[in-house]
Amino acid sequence: MTAEAVATSPFAGPADDGERPLRIALLTYKGNPFCGGQGVYVRHLSRELVRLGHSVEVIGAQPYPVLDTGATLTELPSLDLYRSPDPFRTPGRDEYRDWIDALEVATMWTGGFPEPLTFSLRARRHLRDRAGEFDVIHDNQTLGYGLLGDLGAPLVTTIHHPITVDRKLDLDAAQGRVKRASVRRWYAFTRMQGRVARKLPSVLTVSGSSRQEIADHLGVRDERIHVVHIGADTDLWSPDASVAEVPGRIVTTSSADVPLKGLVFLVEALAKLRTEQPDAHLVVVGKRAEQGPVARAIETYGLQDAVRFVKGITDAELVDLVRSAQVACVPSLYEGFSLPAAEAMATGTPLVATTGGAIPEVAGPDGETCLAVPPGDAGALAAALGRMLGDPQLRARLGAAGRERVLTRFTWAAAAEGTAAHYRAAIEQSRAARSRRAR
Template structure:
């Protein structure tokens, strides 16, 4: 089936025999019934999973009924939030990523599409999850007041879903594509990158047809307008933030001399980890006790692994993964410096969380990071992205100056508490839900009056 055929079929109105008004429970000020969709929801896999977990918890705390509908790796959710599993074939699971499923596992044409796309080097999950989600919502028409998509942007979410659609775009994945292409060496590698990111063509087409888009920063808003051609009037910025109950200072956690902590959800150029490793080698010429703890999976090969070996840093770089929020908070509290070396971020949860603990931050000026981290010398030390020398200078400066660390750390925490909390994010998101509901009622009212 061609992309155009899939798009046309997916955008037909959902039909169900179930009675009910899709907008019944969510009056102007009433509790809303929210379907929160996420094709990739595990918080250990990146920011999308963190977003789903914390936003859903705070929406429920405000009195709304939140049901997260997700695929593998399934979201980790807090009490009060329902998870409905919408299983894919889980083709990228560990320890056998890019596996070929057995014939018995193929349930329908969507499964076949998922396998075929993977076999040909593409990434199928945004499309196939959207098609499964549409089918699921059709069977439950009337049960939700609003559908909130967490960056699936698949053809299956076009058209009538039985409730207004609000879509979060953290940042356009076209940015990742450009950075990966720039880092690719050789024609074969560049062709592979282009094929993997072929789904971004679909995401561009879908994004342009959305009525209500949320994003997490002004920088992301500008990128969405530029890359996806979404009309600015349809985009609302709702900042996200740190869980300040977990990420807070704790004097009982001992500071580890020389510890630098960073988060890297994937070994990709976007995260800039290779530049931080190179910076660490420079820092250790003046601060021999300096060492790096990376929250993320150690790659067996690739530029980061090569840099660690080339620079002789095997004993100075440690990777940890699968830790709880409480364990992460203690790890950050114990560091003398937190670092965000990314070339680009649509927001930067690691920056907000580190600042919330009172740990001083060194961060690049890539993407929206300055919106979170604030001014250089006041709430962080800021450096240009991709500059290992500038990173080394800022890290060395903080490691050598306890007074500066305390001042930057305290100012950073004040900034986060004033601007970036999940409760504030939930309140802003509910406002957008109600705007979408009112707009939907206006459209249905206009049609009924004809």
């Protein structure tokens, strides 16, 4: 039997050496790359693991992952309660299949977010039915109770950053007692995630900043947390001189109604900037919010014609949009890594970014590979954007240095190699634990 046949056969035993390709189950409760960084992670990591010769089966719920050639998808459907265009829907009687479905609906009806728990319970049932088919199981931040105990293979979990950070920022932004109570209920699942995280033998994360947050917020012991940087698809995200630069264009990737992303401060900065550079304008890759702080700021400052939101564009269109900008901006209050920063830098587009969370690890030193400003400071953002727009030589220097930084530090190929090394370590740790129990 060939090594490839051993790797993909459901009858093959556990990995027996450090060279044999691995059979990997990659779990993701929300895997569409247009839903955020977790979907991007699944898509690119699975592709690069396959390129290394491993067999990758992604097991996911709606919205289902978009995968490249090589990895396979097994659908593990939820009731899809938050789907467009009818989020928070009530399913029909014929949609209920079991008690997990009932739990999912009951949690939604009481204001909670059920998907991490209910996906983990479905995944546990599915994996136990397939015991022996995988060498390692990789959970992409589900952190549900269902993933504790014996799943039939060693478990490795990625935590991009603790969702308790999002919870705190959303609570800080909430107005009134009722809204704050609603936010607390929505984020009730973070208590479960903390309890599960503390029991995990191996946790991967994407930055040193996230590593510290996981230890501080979730109480995971330092020796169990390992950093494997992620990155950009540097073949797709690359410079292209044939794409015309649009004067005054600033591009950012952000959801308008997520306080953590800091978009309201960028809108305020744009208003300040346009008093001196009237051609400055902003293109936001993300969904426009019709209400909330960002919508109010756009109206207050009269920026309806200077801020445009785009959504649902192709990868090629997105890359060309970033290439066409004179400046890319990451205004976030916090990021566990910041893929938009790495991707913009990979195109050679100069970057203005805050120092929130792990962004400095990605963007690099102020004045060398980016212009860095404190998070939540609209005046500093306006000054940095104005400096960048007004200095073509600075843009060229920082753009070239930014791409070089990504090429040497943040690629998906390197991420896959590092992740696979931790898979093998988890397999060996599991084998050693079995040997100790057998004595």
